[in-house]
Amino acid sequence: MIESEVLNLKNVLARLLHYSKTIKEISQIHSQIVTSANLSSADRSFLVSRLLFFLCTVSNAPHSLDYAKKIFNLVPKPSLFMYNAMIRSNSVKINEPLWCESLVLYKALLHDDISPDCITFPFVLKECAKRVDANIGRSIHAHVVEFGCDFDVYVQNSLINLYTQCGILEDAGRVFDEMFNRDVVSWNSIIVGFLRGGELDKALVLFRQMKERKNIITWNSMITGLVQGGRSKEALEIFHEMQVLDDNKDLVLPDKITVASMLSACASLGAIDHGRWLHSYLERSGIECDMVIATALVDMYGKCGSIERAFDVFHAMPKRDVLAWTAIISTLALHGFGNEACAIFEEMVATGVRPNAVTFVALLTACAHSGLVEKGRLCYDVMRQDYCIEPEVQHYACMVGILGRAGLFSEAEEIIRNMPMKPDFFVWGALLGGCQLHGNVKLGERVSRFLIELEPENHAFYANLCDVYSKAGKFNDLKRIRSLMKAQEIQKTVPGCSMIEVDGVVYEFSVKGSPGLLMDVPKSLLVVLSNEMKFESYSSNSLWWYQTVGGGDFWS
Structure with missing residues (x-):
């Protein structure tokens, strides 16, 4: 066969491979590559490499990676291209049994005296990040330096991601500081890392210093991080910045993640005007109002006091999951509609939606705020007996709150004594609230003193004890506690505020x-x-x- 015909066969097989859809079609092409006498060893090696690359990165056929692995194991001396394709494929797969495979392949690559390159390391480092294995990651980092890939921006971004995933922010910052060229991924990776580590101020400083144009990931990361860190007012300010043109560049438009995070911020701030604007923006922009967004709207309207609008959104939802039902129950609980919350719960169960532990926290809170002792007891029993949900500390706090508000202190103390875990400040605080309400000085004093022993410098517990004495008319004891606070220089560290x-x-x-x-x-x-x-x-x-x-x- 003449050379042009051989070349034509090579191109035909490569083209057929590109259009293959199933493992059967791929295996037929593979058999042609192996059996054809009209292909040179170099052409056959090229086609096998293309076949591996196709199976690892392009093919959506089931079991394509398993087939690639079989082919790879039959190659007597795999090339760096083949190793990179296999390492990449295994690192991006989410199946847990394969998580170690890319590291095994990397070790085999070194054993075959093949030098890894700047394509190899990002995927090996990604594997370490998924495993949250800083020790292996540091070893790979040493190889990065050894093989001269330490100034490649993709490798450096992978190193930042590794160290932030492992919580080693100092090393992530060191890699970032040593970068000569940074892209938007570099900035996003380090900002997200500091946000995950709770270093909100450092993340904000980097956000302000960012020279590259911020993309939607940058804005969403900063907004979401601030909201989750309890700094919703600053998140609102960042959102306002996002809506302003920067140096006549195109505006970055909010997406689903932005809207969901901002609705959460509005809920915590009570910023209903901003919440209404976001709701109207959803309708104007054509962003799908899925269950996540709709549930966030219900939560926002509920926490901002607009119960009617919360129900409008809730009833307009074509499908409701447990989170949506829980959100509307929480709205009713927040505003003291205990009977209505119980009725919604019954409707939820009738539709076949199974409640979870959070649902029962909302329901018990509704009973506590409305003084529904019997319904609270019934919900508590239903949770355990009908749904096999073991009470967590939040459920115990709600039950203690229900009984404490009703003045049933013996029963409340009995629940605390029988808790399988150590009662936290919320449980004791719920009991103390009942003591303050009913003027139970003896028990209130005992609980307050217990809390003070746990945290001697927490001003709130002293304030609670003062409140108990004040309502009981024990002004001498009140003065004594205030004098003690003054002598021990116990002051309110965070000033009270409202928005x-x-x-x-x-x-x-x-x-x-x-x-x-x-x-x-x-x-x-x-x-x-x-x-x-x-x-x-x-x-x-x-x-x-x-x-x-x-x-x-x-x-x-």
């Missing part, structure tokens, strides 16, 4: 003052309210005295 949204702007009011706000008007209003409350208190006390002591006929 309110006015005309789309979220204002924060703190006990230490609010920079940038005119406080004269709020202060004067507080004085007026305080005087009115004192007058009402005096009037009600006088009414009680005259009716019980001075003679009720005076008011008749």
